[in-house]
Amino acid sequence: MDENMLEVREAYKRYGKTSPVLRGLNMTVKKGTIYGLLGPSGCGKTTLLSCIVGKQHLDCGYIKLSITKRKHIGYMPQDIALFQEFKICEIFSFYGTLYGMQPDRAQRRAFELCTMLDLPNQARYIHSLSGGQQRRVSFAIALLHNPPLLILDEPTVGMDPILCNTIWEYLVKLAHEEQKTIVITTHYIEEAKQSNTIGLMRRGVLLSEESPKQLMESQNCNNLEQAFLELSQKQHHLHQLEKQKGIRYHEYPTSRLNSSPLSLPNKEWFNFPRFLAQLAKNIKWTQRNIGILLFILVLPAFQSYFFCVSFGRDPSDLPFAVVSDELNGFVKSCDELPYNETYSAVLECNIPKSFSCQFMKQLERKLDLVLYEDLNLAKKDASANRVWGVLHVSENFTRSIEERISEGISTTDVAINQSAISVWMDMSNFIIANIIRRNIAKSLIDFLQDVMAACDIPRKVGDVPIRFYDAVYGSNEPVYRHSSAPGFICAFVFYFTLTFTSGAIMMEKMFGLLDRITVAGMTKMEVVLAHLVVQFVLMTAQTTLMLVVLYQFYDNPLNGDFGLTVSLLYTVAIVGIAFGYFLTELLNEERLISYAGIGMIMTMFLINGTVWPMEGAHELLKVWTRAFPIVAAAESYNSITSRGYDITHQDVYMGFVSCIAWIAIFSLGTFWITTRRKGS
Numbered sequence: 001m002d003e004n005m006l007e008v009r010e011a012y013k014r015y016g017k018t019s020p021v022l023r024g025l026n027m028t029v030k031k032g033t034i035y036g037l038l039g040p041s042g043c044g045k046t047t048l049l050s051c052i053v054g055k056q057h058l059d060c061g062y063i064k065l066s067i068t069k070r071k072h073i074g075y076m077p078q079d080i081a082l083f084q085e086f087k088i089c090e091i092f093s094f095y096g097t098l099y100g101m102q103p104d105r106a107q108r109r110a111f112e113l114c115t116m117l118d119l120p121n122q123a124r125y126i127h128s129l130s131g132g133q134q135r136r137v138s139f140a141i142a143l144l145h146n147p148p149l150l151i152l153d154e155p156t157v158g159m160d161p162i163l164c165n166t167i168w169e170y171l172v173k174l175a176h177e178e179q180k181t182i183v184i185t186t187h188y189i190e191e192a193k194q195s196n197t198i199g200l201m202r203r204g205v206l207l208s209e210e211s212p213k214q215l216m217e218s219q220n221c222n223n224l225e226q227a228f229l230e231l232s233q234k235q236h237h238l239h240q241l242e243k244q245k246g247i248r249y250h251e252y253p254t255s256r257l258n259s260s261p262l263s264l265p266n267k268e269w270f271n272f273p274r275f276l277a278q279l280a281k282n283i284k285w286t287q288r289n290i291g292i293l294l295f296i297l298v299l300p301a302f303q304s305y306f307f308c309v310s311f312g313r314d315p316s317d318l319p320f321a322v323v324s325d326e327l328n329g330f331v332k333s334c335d336e337l338p339y340n341e342t343y344s345a346v347l348e349c350n351i352p353k354s355f356s357c358q359f360m361k362q363l364e365r366k367l368d369l370v371l372y373e374d375l376n377l378a379k380k381d382a383s384a385n386r387v388w389g390v391l392h393v394s395e396n397f398t399r400s401i402e403e404r405i406s407e408g409i410s411t412t413d414v415a416i417n418q419s420a421i422s423v424w425m426d427m428s429n430f431i432i433a434n435i436i437r438r439n440i441a442k443s444l445i446d447f448l449q450d451v452m453a454a455c456d457i458p459r460k461v462g463d464v465p466i467r468f469y470d471a472v473y474g475s476n477e478p479v480y481r482h483s484s485a486p487g488f489i490c491a492f493v494f495y496f497t498l499t500f501t502s503g504a505i506m507m508e509k510m511f512g513l514l515d516r517i518t519v520a521g522m523t524k525m526e527v528v529l530a531h532l533v534v535q536f537v538l539m540t541a542q543t544t545l546m547l548v549v550l551y552q553f554y555d556n557p558l559n560g561d562f563g564l565t566v567s568l569l570y571t572v573a574i575v576g577i578a579f580g581y582f583l584t585e586l587l588n589e590e591r592l593i594s595y596a597g598i599g600m601i602m603t604m605f606l607i608n609g610t611v612w613p614m615e616g617a618h619e620l621l622k623v624w625t626r627a628f629p630i631v632a633a634a635e636s637y638n639s640i641t642s643r644g645y646d647i648t649h650q651d652v653y654m655g656f657v658s659c660i661a662w663i664a665i666f667s668l669g670t671f672w673i674t675t676r677r678k679g680s
């Protein structure tokens with residue numbers, strides 16, 4: 001092994017249940033040599049390199065490296081994998097810190113590489129560079145710390161031939177003069193001639209592993225392409241023969257006895273400079289995407305504002321038809337009624353105009369009354385959705401009301417019928433229908449009290465015989481918004497942190513950035529902590545704005561301890577972050593994560609009491625609904641803010657317990673999927 005930098009033995013690898021990509025591959029790379037790995041597209045070169053640098057695990061077999069630290073590898077992935085919002089110099093400084101280089105050394109080395117690779121001014125942003133220039137920056141990063149082992153996945157794709165030549169000359173110099181070991185994949189077979197060894201890969205195995213000269217001699221060819229063709233044909237014929245004879249060499253092994261991860265575990269789980277570099281990178285990204293930042297900051301405040309001004313307020317300007325036969329054929333409106341007389345022989349009622357007008361006066365405070373003369377026309381308009389309903393008052397309404405008061409139980413059936421107000425309503429909207437019904441009933445009670453007063457009877461005689469004392473919690477005139485606010489606030493805090501976390505992680509994952517920085521030595525812990533710092537600052541700003549809107553500008557109840565309220569919101573935010581990480585590991589696709597996030601928040605709104613109280617849910621749902629993320633937290637938030645409970649109350653601490661349990665579940669889930677993924 002002393003002579004060898006890298007050994008791969010009996011390597012098997014497949015993705016899911018598909019046919020294996022690596023089928024018992026063996027590879028040996030000597031120290032101080034260039035190893036050109038050639039093969040057709042899809043033969044498994046990138047998969048093999050990913051296993052060598054530790055991005056993935058083999059299913060079976062092992063990889064032996066004679067280096068001891070991850071940072072001894074210089075890795076250039078196939079994807080460009082660069083932070084687009086960074087300047088060239090900032091990228092070098094970032095990777096310099098990851099590799100543990102002194103800033104001035106990193107700068108000097110960056111300058112050398114930029115000159116050699118003919119890169120533009122280091123103050124240029126990555127996104128302003130051409131594809132080829134970005135590839136060269138990516139190549140320079142792999143060389144930055146002058147590592148003993150270079151793993152380069154197609155570094156020369158799309159490059160100018162002169163530059164390719166310069167790069168190969170440089171690689172040859174590195175291998176021969178500085179004893180660096182280089183494993184390089186390329187599609188340009190001819191350029192690989194400069195390698196010391198060529199590995200020809202096809203169908204997941206190496207067909208040969210020789211120097212270019214030996215390879216051409218052994219295949220009796222005078223160029224590498226022909227040699228590769230010869231070997232491929234031999235492999236094909238052998239494969240056909242084996243198939244005919246029913247021999248199945250290189251099948252995926254049923255046991256995983258030899259499977260082993262890369263022999264370079266990252267022992268240092270946390271390194272402060274690396275953490276700072278990642279944090280500075282996150283801050284820079286946030287600063288350079290100021291539009292997104294402002295959107296993230298202001299959106300919750302806007303949502304809170306819209307919630308306060310639109311949610312739970314009584315619908316107004318609802319048109320409602322009134323047909324009063326007391327007026328019909330006589331006058332057009334109550335204003336035109338000329339008289340003021342009593343009809344009762346017993347009572348001396350001082351009736352201002354008529355009782356139907358008195359009732360309408362109460363009702364028009366709540367509804368937009370439209371007077372009709374014809375009942376059928378009013379009903380037609382209700383059917384045509386022009387009014388929310390029709391209210392009909394009979395011709396003898398005032399007289400029959402008086403009779404009901406004066407005659408009591410001797411009131412005639414005719415008077416009882418004529419004193420009843422008839423209503424036909426559009427009940428298609430549950431909330432509006434119930435509010436109209438409530439308003440009619442309330443107006444009727446107020447009207448009856450007016451009648452009592454008009455007839456010189458104490459007002460309270462017309463009162464409903466029930467007395468509501470001061471509310472134990474909340475107000476005597478409950479506002480729907482107040483009871484929905486806890487569910488709304490908790491769901492939004494959860495959702496915002498979830499989207500920000502998954503967005504940030506996916507952005508790094510999608511372009512291969514996360515893999516690259518991980519290979520360069522960054523640990524998951526450093527990535528997570530750096531993200532958490534930015535997330536907490538943003539979350540604090542978001543929550544502050546949200547709370548100001550909800551509690552300073554609008555009168556939502558805040559009766560409990562403010563510190564406890566904020567602590568609960570932070571706990572909810574951590575659930576959102578944990579769920580964000582979980583989704584990014586589970587789904588690995590931005591679109592699916594968005595669907596999952598939206599599905600989650602919709603479900604929350606349905607079951608956490610925002611739209612309807614949990615107590616109204618089906619019995620079976622009621623049993624487990626509190627176990628759902630954020631539902632117990634919303635209940636806890638309500639108990640703190642509306643009832644003023646403290647942490648010792650079960651309703652309050654169960655919110656925290658539920659959140660902590662979900663944080664643990666999502667974190668363990670993330671950990672489990674991460675470890676499984678590497679192996680698949």
Ligand SMILES: Nc1ncnc2c1ncn2[C@@H]1O[C@H](COP(=O)(O)OP(=O)(O)OP(=O)(O)O)[C@@H](O)[C@H]1O
Nearest residue numbers: 015016021039040041042043044045046047048078
């Ligand atoms: N993450 C993945 N999930 C499922 N299949 C994958 C994944 N990555 C690669 N593959 C499949 O594995 C096979 C080998 O892919 P790989 O990228 O290793 O080939 P390659 O030789 O590097 O190809 P190229 O030269 O085009 O880059 C391909 O069939 C590819 O579709």
